[in-house]
Amino acid sequence: MELDLDSKDKQSTAELSDKLEKTEIRLQKTKYVLLNLEERHMQANATIKEKEFLISNLLKSEKALIERALKLRSELEDVASDITNLFTKIERKDKIEDGNRTLIQRFQSQFTQELGVLHKAVASSTTRQEQQLKEMEEDMHSFVSTKTEAIEELQGHLEKLSNVQLLNFERVLPAERTNYKKKCQLCKKPPALSKLNGQLTHKESLLHLEKTSVASVDEIVRGWMDTIDILRGQARIFSHPLTVRYNLTTRHEIVEITENVGKSQKSTRLINHHVQHQRRPINPSSVASIEELQI
Template sequence: MVPISPSQTPRSSDKAGRDLRSGEGSFNGRPDKEKGVNVQVIVRCRPLSEDEARIHTPVVISCNDNKREVCAVQTIANKQIDRTFLFDKNGEYPSDAGVIPRAVRQIFDILEAQHAEYSMKVTFLELYNEEISDLLAPEETSKFPEDKSKKPIALMEDGKGGVFVRGLEEEIAMSERIERMELDLDSRDKQLAELQDLYNSQQQSTAELSDKLEKTELFKGITSEADALLHDLQHSLQSQEKKLTAYAEQQREAHNRAVETTRSISQITVNFFRTLDGHASMLGQIFEEAQTNNDQKLSELEKKFEECAAHEEKQLLAKVAELLAGSNARKKKLVKCAIVELRESTASRTSKLQQEMSTMQETTGSIKAEWTSYTQSAESHFLEDTASVQIGKGDMEDVLHKCMEQAKLGAQQWKSAQESLLHLEKTNVASVDEIVRGGMDTIDILRGRFSSAVSSALEDTDTGSQNLLSSIDRSLQLDHEACGNLDSMIVPCCGDLRDLNSGHYHKIVEITENAGKCLLEEYTVDQPSCSTPKKRPINPSSVTSIEELRTPSFEELLSVFWDAKSSKQANGDAKHILEAAVAMRDSRVPLTALN
């Protein structure tokens, strides 16, 4: 590989046979124009020519014709020349790394060595059989491979003598590792698409088998077993498909997250270093401006002082020569002291600024070390993810192999089931006819038995309904008799209740009248008079009289109530019994007149 510096950019006037692939002509076969090409060639991937080998042109990667690692086919004057080259760079790449990742790595190395701001976009195309295909374009999986529509890609000229391809998928390149990861993801997507096509063909074959099973209407038992077997096979295939798709989605999401995080972190670090460089440059400019301003001020001050001193010396030279000389010396000393102080202050400021710059450099170094450790950890995680993806790929291949074996086993079982169905169809027709005849005879016998059973059941229902009606009439008669007995018991009870209420009312009226008479007439303690009241003798009640005032117990009252009720039922004189009960219950004297 021959490196080309930016100053060695080929022009159409410098080289007539310009080629973007191998340097053997134009990319589109047209002759070069007289205009210049605005293309910066960083590196060419081609073998050395005789002139370049003779003048010992410096190369980036050596080529070895004895090892068959990468094969490049060149067409010169309608002749195909096969050459094999080994591209190696100190063992950093695996043995199967091709030209594309190595070229991307070389481009990044050159751009980072220049310490310039750049934004790089990568497109990958393939030229085969005079057709251009985009390697980064997402493929649309369809049921039939013939239905896949390719994205149109146009080869155009930029107006400056160069060519470009329109319609390619672009990806922002932050690191060559990310580009390799995206290419691996594209290859995995293609493998998943192939697996999906294989599964669709398997599903179509199972659908055809299910259609054949639906066409057979006889011998449902055997066909149901075959349907269950095919259903289990289809269910297992669907579950395997779901697992495969879920695993693929998880792997793709994990890789996408890793790519996004690395991109965002790299962008943040780039912006941080840019701002840090900007601040450092601003501090340097401020320090330089301050130093130049101080120097200018000091020089102006010295000039002004010298002019003033000379002017004063000319005016006062005759009068005060000695005094003027002493004053000039003192002033010069003061000015020198001031200048020394200013220089010391500027030196201290410069030392402080240098210390700040050193601390900033230390922080940038620590940040760079942390960034390198993070990139190493991200690379290790990426390697682990790729290993897990390889393991999942092996598992998917094993599962697909098992599914194919199950499908073959199902097809063999279907063939054997079909043969057994045909044999049973021939052997069981006579048995089915005999079964039908026997069924008809048994149906006739059962019909006679059923008619006799129905007639006996109707007779039993008639007798049962008559018995039920007679029992209902008897129960109604008993209900009427019970109602009459209850009415004969309730009527005298209602009369007794009315008599009791009337007697209770009369007694209440009598009690209220007696209470008013006693309280208003008999128990007046003092009469209004104008004389002085005198002490009156009072006879206190005895213990026996107090005991007589106590209320009888509940048992005594209950016995009196039941005696009164029994005497009422015996004699019929309710009023006399109630008066006796009241007299017995209230035999005590309620109050005693003291006046």
């Protein structure tokens, strides 16, 4: 019995020793696994901290991105409104350009019509001036012919005067000679007294001839002055209507040209006023927003 118990004890002791060894082996393995687990736990904690740091950074970045996205959204809305305003301004500008184009076409047509009217006025004025020049030439020819006739008439009077003077000299000299001889024979005076009487008679004859010549010259000069007065009157009558016509024509042309220039300047001022009134500045912030959007 005791042997059996000893054998059983030994057997149980051996079994327990085996179990203890196995348990120790398991314990060592468990410790090794635990160490591995602790190391992994530490690595996991470090990884978790890193991930938490990354997550916090990502959250901050997300918040910044959201804020930036909100800003971009507001900027995009502003840009969209600016683009809409630009399109409306472009449409308004197109309408203004169409209006300006119609105004320019109307101005060109009106200017062409006014140029045609001015051309016709200048042509008619040129025709009138040519006609007036022809009339002036005709009047000048008549004036020159009248003047020539007057000069010829004056020359005829002068020839008549010279002929009269020659006849008077021819008549007076023989009569004076016969009178001188008769008086010398009748009176039988001394030669000195006869010579004195002859000189007196000769002086009287010369005075009579001078008076006759002066009267003839006076008559001719008066006729010549009358002719000059007639020519002056004809020249005044000739120049007065020409002067009046020229002044009226010049004033009429000046008035027409002034009116046409005034109308043209008025049309130009209306176009400039219309363009300046319709022209509006573009908002610089809109352009900046568009440039930022393009970048």
